[in-house]
Amino acid sequence: RSGTADRSWLPAMGNSDAHRDPDPVGTPQTVVLADDLTREAIQEGLRAGRSYVAESKLVSLTFSAAGAKGEHAGIGERLRVARDTPVTVRLEATGAPRCTVRFVTDQGVLFTSAPLPVSGSRTVEWSTTAQYAAYVRAELRHETAAGPVPGALAAFTNPIFLGT
Structure with missing residues (x-):
């Protein structure tokens, strides 16, 4: 799959491989960000990489990046900014008590948060540039x-x- 003109990548997906008790069906699961609930829209969301994998339906997140001039991108998208433009990466998580957030780039793990509260909900932000990180995943x-x-x-x- 060609994510951009200069990179090839395959979007990650999760699925269960349950064959008998006590193997649970449906954990993990792939959450697809689609424009509609049609087969075509869901498949397009998967092809574009607009998805994340969660251990259960209880875990939910929103992941985005924003540039200094209001540019923004979501999962599977490109934030088109100059190499030295400040970028704010933001993850909103729910259903993940005491979990840590890690931002992983082409340079490795560059940010690890303190544990989320027992409520499992928090918003975490991190600042970077395209010069420092070619991509970020959470x-x-x-x-x-x-x-x-x-x-x-x-x-x-x-x-x-x-x-760019």
Whole structure:
């Protein structure tokens, strides 16, 4: 799949592989941002990468990036800004108690939040530039028992691409 003229990428998808009890059906699931509830609109949303994967229907998120002059882009889209233009990346999460938010770029993990409150809802922002990060995607991770290893994924997004 060609996400842009200069990059090739395959959008991430999640699905369950349940064969018998106690394997749950429907976890994880792919949430598609579609213009309509038709098959064509959903497939177009998937092809464009306008989707995220969540461990259950309880986890919901909104992920966006905005430039200094009001430009904006969502999951699977490109924020067309100059390389040195400040970009604010924003994730609104619900249904993810005590999870951390991580912003992952072509340079690796560049931001990790404090744990979300027990309510599971918070908005997290991070500032960058297209020069520093060619893309940004978000992860919600559960707490880890101990050590530096990140916790299990609660959700993750496809990327937002930055730059012209």
